[in-house]
Amino acid sequence: MKQALLRFTLDGAAAFFVACLWSTVVLAGGSFSFPLFYESSSLDPVRDQLVSTYHVVGQVYDGLVAFDSNLGIIPGLAETWKVSRDGKEYDFTLREGVRFHNGKEVTARDAAASLSRLMRPENETSSKEFLYRIRGAVEFREGQARDVSGIRVLSDRRLVIELMEPYAPFLSVLAMPVAKIVPLEMIQDPDQPLTRHPVGTGPFRFVSWEEDTILLKANSDYFRGAPRLEEIRFIYYTGEKMNRAFQDFLEGKLSGCPLPENADPVALKKRNYQIFIRPQLAFMFYGMNVAAPPLDDPHLRKALSYAFDRKRYTREVLDSRHFPANQILPPGMPGYCPENALAVFDLEKAAWHLDRSRYPGGQGLPELLLASVSHSEAAKGELEMFRQNLAAIGITLKPLFVESWEEFKEGLEEGRYPLYRYAIYADVPDPDDLISDIVKTGGSHNFTGYGNPKVDEGIREGLSETNLEKRLGIYHAVERQVLEDQPLIPVIFLSTQVVFQPDVKNIDLPATGTPYLPFSLMTVGDSP
Numbered sequence: 131m132k133q134a135l136l137r138f139t140l141d142g143a144a145a146f147f148v149a150c151l152w153s154t155v156v157l158a159g160g161s162f163s164f165p166l167f168y169e170s171s172s173l174d175p176v177r178d179q180l181v182s183t184y185h186v187v188g189q190v191y192d193g194l195v196a197f198d199s200n201l202g203i204i205p206g207l208a209e210t211w212k213v214s215r216d217g218k219e220y221d222f223t224l225r226e227g228v229r230f231h232n233g234k235e236v237t238a239r240d241a242a243a244s245l246s247r248l249m250r251p252e253n254e255t256s257s258k259e260f261l262y263r264i265r266g267a268v269e270f271r272e273g274q275a276r277d278v279s280g281i282r283v284l285s286d287r288r289l290v291i292e293l294m295e296p297y298a299p300f301l302s303v304l305a306m307p308v309a310k311i312v313p314l315e316m317i318q319d320p321d322q323p324l325t326r327h328p329v330g331t332g333p334f335r336f337v338s339w340e341e342d343t344i345l346l347k348a349n350s351d352y353f354r355g356a357p358r359l360e361e362i363r364f365i366y367y368t369g370e371k372m373n374r375a376f377q378d379f380l381e382g383k384l385s386g387c388p389l390p391e392n393a394d395p396v397a398l399k400k401r402n403y404q405i406f407i408r409p410q411l412a413f414m415f416y417g418m419n420v421a422a423p424p425l426d427d428p429h430l431r432k433a434l435s436y437a438f439d440r441k442r443y444t445r446e447v448l449d450s451r452h453f454p455a456n457q458i459l460p461p462g463m464p465g466y467c468p469e470n471a472l473a474v475f476d477l478e479k480a481a482w483h484l485d486r487s488r489y490p491g492g493q494g495l496p497e498l499l500l501a502s503v504s505h506s507e508a509a510k511g512e513l514e515m516f517r518q519n520l521a522a523i524g525i526t527l528k529p530l531f532v533e534s535w536e537e538f539k540e541g542l543e544e545g546r547y548p549l550y551r552y553a554i555y556a557d558v559p560d561p562d563d564l565i566s567d568i569v570k571t572g573g574s575h576n577f578t579g580y581g582n583p584k585v586d587e588g589i590r591e592g593l594s595e596t597n598l599e600k601r602l603g604i605y606h607a608v609e610r611q612v613l614e615d616q617p618l619i620p621v622i623f624l625s626t627q628v629v630f631q632p633d634v635k636n637i638d639l640p641a642t643g644t645p646y647l648p649f650s651l652m653t654v655g656d657s658p
Contacts, residue, residue, distance in 0.1 A: 153428045157295050160360060160653050160655055161359070161654065162359050162362050163363035163364070164363065165367050165375045165387070166363060167368065168182050169182070169342075169368050170186070173325060173344075174308040174328065175187045176247065176248055177252045177325065181643075186328070186364055189334040190330040191328070191330030191331065193206045193306075193310050194207050195211075195304050198307050201462065201642065206225065207228060208289075208396050209224065210222075216291060216296065217596045219293070220292075220300065224241065224286075230313050231330060232312065236311065238284070238289040241289050241311050244310065244315050244317065249262070249268075250270075260300075261303065263293045264278060264280040264292070266278045293332045295594065296595075298562075298595055299593075301562045326499065332651035333348070333354070334348060335652070346364070358636075358652065362649060369521070372388050379629065385630055386630040387628070389627040393629070395407070395451070404632065406637065408641065409623045410624045410626050412553060412624040413459075413554055413564060413624070414553040415618045416551055416559075416622045417568075418434070418616075422545065422579070424548070430489060432480075432483040433480045433483040433484040433487065435480075436479045437480040438475065439475040440621060442515065443474065447515065448508060453623040455621055456472045456473075460623040463561060463641065464561060465561035470606060470610050470613060475519075480519075492523065495528075497548060499529075499548055500529055500547070500550065502551040504551065517529065559641065562589065562593060565608060569585055569612050571583075580617035580618075584611055633655050633656075634655075635652065636648065
């Protein structure tokens with residue numbers, strides 16, 4: 131879910147990481163344990179949105195489609211699909227002979243019921259808004275229809291989904307955790323058995339949930355092939371006990387752990403631990419109120435951008451554990467285009483633009499407030515560095531640390547802050563989901579007052595263009611235009627940070643984070 135950056139934790143919100151719990155018995159494929167820092171209320175993919183729950187969901191269930199390691203779409207329970215020429219109808223053919231963990235064969239009726247229930251009012255998942263583009267979804271949600279008219283079962287293996295208008299990211303939405311397929315009869319059971327006893331088709335089957343541990347065992351009949359791990363143990367370290375988990379890691383009880391802020395990656399590497407620091411689909415920036423003086427002046431905005439030393443900030447304040455951002459789309463996001471990057475820190479160019487603004491040399495320019503809801507040491511160090519750089523060219527910056535998210539949000543909506551510090555996280559690994567809400571006219575996270583008809587039109591075209599190459603070209607152009615207009619200053623791409631013991635093999639940490647680790651391919655110790 132998109133939100134302001136409240137602090138520098140592993141992923142800006144809650145962090146959930148992979149670890150291995152050693153035992154005296156070595157299993158054929160190894161035993162892998164996974165620490166979670168908030169306890170799930172349900173293991174049903176539509177009833178709990180915690181990232182910890184998504185780790186379990188990703189191993190127990192499958193969707194119609196899935197992501198590969200580069201966030202491309204690959205077949206899941208749907209073996210093939212066809213998209214109509216107008217981009218509004220998707221015709222899926224399911225794999226033959228795939229069975230749920232309870233032995234029941236998967237049919238198109240299971241898939242139709244799994245997707246339809248997302249629109250029920252009681253299932254308030256943040257991602258279901260993307261599915262309201264399905265014909266009849268809104269009517270079903272509001273009780274005006276018994277079924278979602280745009281979801282049709284043609285046979286045991288064929289399912290058709292019709293959209294009201296073309297929506298290019300639709301397959302990415304179907305690969306998200308909430309769109310996993312569950313047995314029809316369990317959806318209809320009023321006792322909601324999926325809450326504590328999930329049943330899917332995934333590479334691991336649910337065995338037990340006892341106190342702080344969820345145990346999954348390998349599904350030897352998995353349609354992609356049996357997992358190489360024998361089991362996964364999800365262990366709750368409730369209350370964000372990251373330091374306790376890290377201590378367990380150092381004592382050899384865990385084979386993976388989040389990197390706490392006080393950990394030294396260099397020292398850990400010297401001890402042969404494996405450090406993974408990967409960009410997330412998350413972006414932190416300074417928004418500028420372009421609808422009111424003084425930041426309605428484009429030269430002043432460019433002066434501020436050139437005056438921020440992103441590389442020095444990430445190196446000296448963040449120990450290079452996040453990545454300097456010179457654009458909007460991060461590495462790993464489809465459509466990432468390094469050629470779009472802004473020019474780097476340059477105080478001479480900053481002063482040049484300031485002299486061509488309405489405030490040459492800073493004369494007549496009022497003190498600029500930069501609002502931040504984060505009070506972390508990283509945020510304070512960052513803003514102090516920016517203040518010093520701006521002072522060198524004649525601009526006075528005053529950090530404003532807002533006490534609560536509610537107060538901060540109210541100030542954003544009222545246009546109270548000339549500058550504000552903000553972060554946004556993609557719900558769907560698609561360029562539209564990270565760009566449009568912060569830059570399109572009236573976007574839900576556009577607090578800058580920015581609007582450009584050319585950008586708005588590009589976003590509309592991007593949503594309906596089904597040719598991938600053309601579509602990404604549209605978003606490249608949108609990003610270039612936004613960076614030229616400069617309603618915001620990119621600061622950093624946030625990262626996922628995990629450390630593993632030396633004997634964990636086949637680790638592939640994608641931009642979507644630890645819920646998407648390829649557990650079925652990983653091994654521990656001397657496992658083959």
